[in-house]
Amino acid sequence: MRIALDIMGGDFAPGEIIKGLKLALSDFPDVQKFLLVGDSEQVADVLIEHDLSVSDPRLEIIHASQVVGMDDASSVAVRRKKNSSIAVAAKLISEEKADAVVSAGHTGAAVASMIVTNRMLPGIDRPGIAGVFPAPDGPFIMLDVGANVDSKPMHLAQYGILGEAYSKVVLRVKNPKIGLLSIGTEDKKGNDLTREAYQIMAKLPINFVGNVEGNDLFGNQVDVVVCDGFVGNTVLKSCEGLAKAISKILKSSLKKSAVRRAGALLSKNAFKELKELTDHEEYGGAPLLGTKGICIIAHGSSSSKAIRNAIRVAREMVKNQINEKISDKISGIDWTATGNKA
């Protein structure tokens, strides 16, 4: 197994990326090779800085002369920066030198590079990014959270297949419940997009449980919820913002008196548990599903722990042959029977 790591992408690159690599080297001995993509001199320097050896047989530096900045437009990044670390990393997959890519850099550039270089899996029209959300009885995934806006009904239906595979392979759910994010539980509720998607999904060989509303998401009613990328991205970011605001309000409120401070001190393990449960770093970034090859998009602010976990997820997806499973399932579907052509 060979995993390409974008050393240049992320707010804390290259330091935290290399630290995450170091954790992964010891935790995942079955990864035979890490392909470290970035400015070769800089990568070599930072390896040494972190007591790693450039001559370690499990490490190989792959030079990339450019970096996609967070302000670059995705389209421009892909057209003009053909030697960026993410473009070079994606190319390693098409050249069959790597099985997976992990990047904490520019999301749009990662998506565009994967599509342009590696193409879609047969039968899948658009890729989706699967966001992992914490919930009291275990995480659920939502896709798409940002790869594809202005989706068509067929895209949402295909996300059902992609999400099911991810839920089985990485989250170990046996028969994942798949829901469609909408604004009412009846099949006629929603907008034009979801009403049409509902009809297709109801005929797919998946455990489709119908429409799910936002307030039921965190009640563990589904394992996978599909939606348009604009909606998913907005929900994901709003939830992140709300969780931060609640924690901020609570913290300042707990500091207001000596009694409360004492109380906070006594109950600090409870807060730690909450933090762990809602810690996105635990889930190892968001996989891009639907393209050939595996790509994990880690959060821009990823720490070493998040990078280590993103590598863990990539490894599990490769090991469990998620793309082969998706292709098998897709090829068995008679799309005309769903009322749509593929």
Place this chain on the structure above:
Amino acid sequence: MRIALDIMGGDFAPGEIIKGLKLALSDFPDVQKFLLVGDSEQVADVLIEHDLSVSDPRLEIIHASQVVGMDDASSVAVRRKKNSSIAVAAKLISEEKADAVVSAGHTGAAVASMIVTNRMLPGIDRPGIAGVFPAPDGPFIMLDVGANVDSKPMHLAQYGILGEAYSKVVLRVKNPKIGLLSIGTEDKKGNDLTREAYQIMAKLPINFVGNVEGNDLFGNQVDVVVCDGFVGNTVLKSCEGLAKAISKILKSSLKKSAVRRAGALLSKNAFKELKELTDHEEYGGAPLLGTKGICIIAHGSSSSKAIRNAIRVAREMVKNQINEKISDKISGIDWTATGNKA
């Protein structure tokens, strides 16, 4: 000032509605008349049950023989149940017998009744429901949260005008910052709808601050955020669900040991403060903006306190002539200059 109250709508109707009325009767002496719409016998019984007098000159029972059930489709409710409590209440506005309607019943039926009976304000194409969200430095509003899905760019632009008026009149913000909910801050980011809406909004005489992402909402970056009703409803409900899940996780975690239980006890005032800050009952329901007449849609699970606060908000909107202010502003806009016709 005369306020019509839908006595039959809501999970805890008619009891909690009447209890809320009782609070409002003493708190808002400037409301001359409450028009109590519902089954007249039942309303009279429940008034007496709560020590209110049917012959109180500030109360008048208006008979409505039907009730819209929560499972009724909005279109059916409006066509077939012309004598439902919400339909009769909405009609009181067109008959100039009431200035505002407050209902905790079926949202779709309230929206449809207001549109059909009272029509839109001149220059406004679609109504929007404004949801009030708590944030550390004060609440912000989001509209639309469910009146209008599959919106056109012009609808979002008009929500900017409606939201500005509400923010000024009810939340007392002097020069409200208006944002457009999107998935990136640059004007080219978003979907087809938001990119077009951006161009119109940038030319309106409002304090438009551009795109806002979900994670910035709770950072008090804007006072008003506009979006399509499907997106807004999904974000609103997801946030409600997340807040509940966090509180559930924290509660169970705080009960796990005697030390934590002691800590929780000491810091209970902090939790109370958090609850108050995030308590949707404080904000008194969501106003439907853009139709003639005032309509406040209270949460289905409204308690007496929520009903009392919904009446408070209705009262402020009437007193401050919000619709006159909206009409004045709208009539002054040269829509052709925004690149669109009205």
